[in-house]
Amino acid sequence: MTAFEAGAAGRRPVHGIDVVIIGAGHNGLAMSHCLAALGIDHVVLERGEVANAWRHERWDSLRLLTPNWLSRLPGYRYTGDDPEGYMSREEVVAFIAGYARASSASVITGTPVTRLRAEGAGYRVSTDHGDWRCRAVVIASGAFNRPMVPRLAADLPAGIAQLTPFSYRNPSQIKDGGVLVVGASATGLQLADEIQRAGRAVTLAVGEHVRMPRVYRGRDIQWWMHAAGLLDQRYDALPNGSDDLARARAVASPQLVGSRERPIVDLNVLGAEGVRIVGRLAGVRDGKALFSGSLRNVCALADLKMRRLLATLDDWATACGHADSLTPGERFEDTHIASSPATSLNLEREGIRTVIWATGFRPDYGWLAVPVLDRKGGIRHHGGVVDAPGLYVMGLPFLRRRKSSFIHGAEDDARELAAHLVGHLQAQSRRYRERMAL
Amino acid sequence: MDTNTFLADNGVNVEALLGARQALSKAPEAAQFKWRASCEWIKGTRARTSIDSFFGLGEAQRHKQVHRVETDHPEVFAAEDHGATPVEIVLAGLAGCLTAGIAAVAQNRNIQLHSVKATLEAGMDLQGILGIDGDVRNGFDGVKVTYAIDANANREEIEALVAQSQKRSAVFDIITNPTDVSVVVA
Numbered sequence: 001m002t003a004f005e006a007g008a009a010g011r012r013p014v015h016g017i018d019v020v021i022i023g024a025g026h027n028g029l030a031m032s033h034c035l036a037a038l039g040i041d042h043v044v045l046e047r048g049e050v051a052n053a054w055r056h057e058r059w060d061s062l063r064l065l066t067p068n069w070l071s072r073l074p075g076y077r078y079t080g081d082d083p084e085g086y087m088s089r090e091e092v093v094a095f096i097a098g099y100a101r102a103s104s105a106s107v108i109t110g111t112p113v114t115r116l117r118a119e120g121a122g123y124r125v126s127t128d129h130g131d132w133r134c135r136a137v138v139i140a141s142g143a144f145n146r147p148m149v150p151r152l153a154a155d156l157p158a159g160i161a162q163l164t165p166f167s168y169r170n171p172s173q174i175k176d177g178g179v180l181v182v183g184a185s186a187t188g189l190q191l192a193d194e195i196q197r198a199g200r201a202v203t204l205a206v207g208e209h210v211r212m213p214r215v216y217r218g219r220d221i222q223w224w225m226h227a228a229g230l231l232d233q234r235y236d237a238l239p240n241g242s243d244d245l246a247r248a249r250a251v252a253s254p255q256l257v258g259s260r261e262r263p264i265v266d267l268n269v270l271g272a273e274g275v276r277i278v279g280r281l282a283g284v285r286d287g288k289a290l291f292s293g294s295l296r297n298v299c300a301l302a303d304l305k306m307r308r309l310l311a312t313l314d315d316w317a318t319a320c321g322h323a324d325s326l327t328p329g330e331r332f333e334d335t336h337i338a339s340s341p342a343t344s345l346n347l348e349r350e351g352i353r354t355v356i357w358a359t360g361f362r363p364d365y366g367w368l369a370v371p372v373l374d375r376k377g378g379i380r381h382h383g384g385v386v387d388a389p390g391l392y393v394m395g396l397p398f399l400r401r402r403k404s405s406f407i408h409g410a411e412d413d414a415r416e417l418a419a420h421l422v423g424h425l426q427a428q429s430r431r432y433r434e435r436m437a438l
Numbered sequence: 439m440d441t442n443t444f445l446a447d448n449g450v451n452v453e454a455l456l457g458a459r460q461a462l463s464k465a466p467e468a469a470q471f472k473w474r475a476s477c478e479w480i481k482g483t484r485a486r487t488s489i490d491s492f493f494g495l496g497e498a499q500r501h502k503q504v505h506r507v508e509t510d511h512p513e514v515f516a517a518e519d520h521g522a523t524p525v526e527i528v529l530a531g532l533a534g535c536l537t538a539g540i541a542a543v544a545q546n547r548n549i550q551l552h553s554v555k556a557t558l559e560a561g562m563d564l565q566g567i568l569g570i571d572g573d574v575r576n577g578f579d580g581v582k583v584t585y586a587i588d589a590n591a592n593r594e595e596i597e598a599l600v601a602q603s604q605k606r607s608a609v610f611d612i613i614t615n616p617t618d619v620s621v622v623v624a
Binding site for chain 2: 279280282290301308
């Protein structure tokens with residue numbers, strides 16, 4: 001159903017449809033697949049191309065942190081000949097694009113949403129190519145739309161180049177001199193490793209992080225997390241309820257690298273490569289970077305938590321009779337910290353000419369004109385059901401399960417949210433009929 | 439020990455703390471506190487700091503009584519040693535903060551503490567404050583805190599208590615991270 005409305009730019013088409021899905025990444029496509037299976041009329045609006053972020057907003061060497069055998073979506077799975085491998089950026093693009101084709105998803109590319117607002121009992125989704133009036137909207141625009149750069153970036157001396165994981169591609173683009181990588185979660189760890197190996201002197205500023213071995217007792221750590229059920233833990237079934245959930249949602253990506261050789265890359269390995277490990281970047285004053293004195297404690301916390309995780313996995317393996325098929329549990333050395341880690345570095349004197357912000361990512365809801373954001377700019381939702389009837393969100397960390405932000409995490413979330421969405425449409429229709437009958 | 443029925447009592451009202459946490463997460467403006475101290479010079483390097491009122495939960499608050507801390511310097515500094523040096527008071531602040539945190543975290547984790555003792559040591563090169571060498575900082579070049587803890591918990595649990603206490607400690611944060619300080623003449 002398409003009508004036309006007069007507007008400043010002439011006549012704009014206004015389409016009518018039951019559901020609009022925003023974003024044709026793996027989440028939006030998984031939802032499209034589930035809605036199609038339920039016979040729900042919908043369209044997927046995509047700002048760029050299918051799998052846009054993977055095409056344009058990732059560095060060259062990035063690989064998935066999950067092995068190929070774990071990569072699956074509703075009605076689709078990895079069928080290549082390297083189940084233990086980790087997809088490269090191009091392979092992820094091909095995987096998601098293949099899914100869009102296989103499920104004949106109704107995707108309109110090159111159509112960024114400029115505004116989403118409530119209208120009547122539903123929503124109006126505006127784009128430069130017209131509007132869609134619909135009864136429900138699924139926000140699947142991703143959790144990593146914008147790299148976060150701390151305010152203190154403005155205090156860096158003017159001569160220092162600043163990069164984010166969106167502008168960084170590979171070591172060759174970095175100008176001569178040392179590099180300060182800020183942040184030691186998956187991104188910062190990988191970039192520090194890659195840049196140091198390219199022969200540049202890297203300093204890595206380390207705040208709170210999650211340490212995890214790539215392989216434990218002969219198995220990929222994601223096999224353990226998956227098999228022991230940790231990835232399936234639900235948002236509404238954590239021991240300490242909302243406290244645990246808030247913490248789990250804020251946890252950064254573990255220190256893992258997806259690479260065929262499955263190396264363990266941690267702060268000890270980087271230190272041995274020659275990376276200088278310092279505390280969290282806490283300030284910049286008079287051309288000096290100031291690092292927190294909390295380095296020892298953040299490493300102690302990460303070591304303790306890793307040991308606790310591995311002990312949990314050992315207990316599970318024993319209880320389930322897996323222990324015999326696994327190699328004995330190895331113990332990993334605690335993180336070594338230099339006897340007095342630097343708490344301040346004169347950037348110029350140290351020859352540091354580039355800073356890379358690996359300080360996390362944020363979703364971008366600049367177009368969202370429905371009042372559902374909390375005071376920190378996140379969407380208020382319960383397992384993806386947003387605090388506005390008929391509005392849903394997908395793909396955020398621990399949305400419904402620990403695996404929600406993984407590619408294979410979209411499957412269960414999409415099925416459940418699609419069912420909820422259909423329930424909403426049916427209830428709305430029922431209310432409408434009852435009103436008409438009166 | 440029956441872990442189902444055992445209830446640790448470290449004298450910390452965790453329910454009240456958790457209640458405050460929940461209330462303040464809904465009313466962030468009430469979480470805005472101002473800590474205050476006033477200080478008066480007595481003589482030489484001796485001064486007396488009084489701590490009485492503070493602001494929080496949206497209104498003026500008062501300690502049950504005025505707390506006073508005298509600071510001075512030892513005789514090797516040609517002073518009269520009427521009180522601890524200010525840098526030692528900083529160590530007292532750190533120890534007090536971390537220890538309170540350990541008690542609170544232990545209570546929350548149902549760990550009974552029998553004794554908690556900390557010894558603190560901070561290095562300082564006096565060439566900094568004496569202006570002998572501009573490359574030497576005035577403050578500590580490092581702080582070492584050693585805890586001896588007797589509790590109903592294994593070593594790893596005790597290490598986790600101490601780590602969590604640092605993670606949530608105000609004074610640990612104040613010492614480990616830069617803070618904007620403005621000193622003006624009224």
